[in-house]
Amino acid sequence: MEHTENTAAGRPLSELEADARARRLIDEAYKPTPTSFRDESELPTVGTTPPVAQPGRPPMSQKATDASALMLSGSVAALSVGGATSLVLYTLGQVDPVILAVGAAGPVALVLAAGSLLRSVGRAKADMHTENHNHFNGPVTNHTEVHTSTKGMFGRTQNHNG
Numbered sequence: 001m002e003h004t005e006n007t008a009a010g011r012p013l014s015e016l017e018a019d020a021r022a023r024r025l026i027d028e029a030y031k032p033t034p035t036s037f038r039d040e041s042e043l044p045t046v047g048t049t050p051p052v053a054q055p056g057r058p059p060m061s062q063k064a065t066d067a068s069a070l071m072l073s074g075s076v077a078a079l080s081v082g083g084a085t086s087l088v089l090y091t092l093g094q095v096d097p098v099i100l101a102v103g104a105a106g107p108v109a110l111v112l113a114a115g116s117l118l119r120s121v122g123r124a125k126a127d128m129h130t131e132n133h134n135h136f137n138g139p140v141t142n143h144t145e146v147h148t149s150t151k152g153m154f155g156r157t158q159n160h161n162g
Helices: 015-029 062-091 097-127
Strands: 146-151 156-161
Antiparallel strands (some): 146 156
């Protein structure tokens, strides 16, 4: 069987050349091709794509997240205290709306008092002036004399500047 296909030189292919070319074309046709690709390059830290909200809690600042977690844990604590109080009063047969209201207002009043105390301590701390600048001209002599006396069963010590 003679092949009449011409090469670049203008002559027909021999039997061996035609078989080699056919084998090469078949190998290229059935050559495995990749079906997936993994890009291992480093991802950019900042891009032009806007952020997308993820499922779950909405995005918020760290301070808001901390406050939200505090409110959630406080509500769980208040629920358990209120539920325990209600259960005790119900089992004792003393379920009176006034008593329940007083029992529920107790923890709330305690939390409000603690919050007020913390705010006043914060204000007092902010009002404290701890810096002291002394400017002297000439020789300075600093003499402090302290008289100590300890009295009582629990060792109460009083220092007096003299």
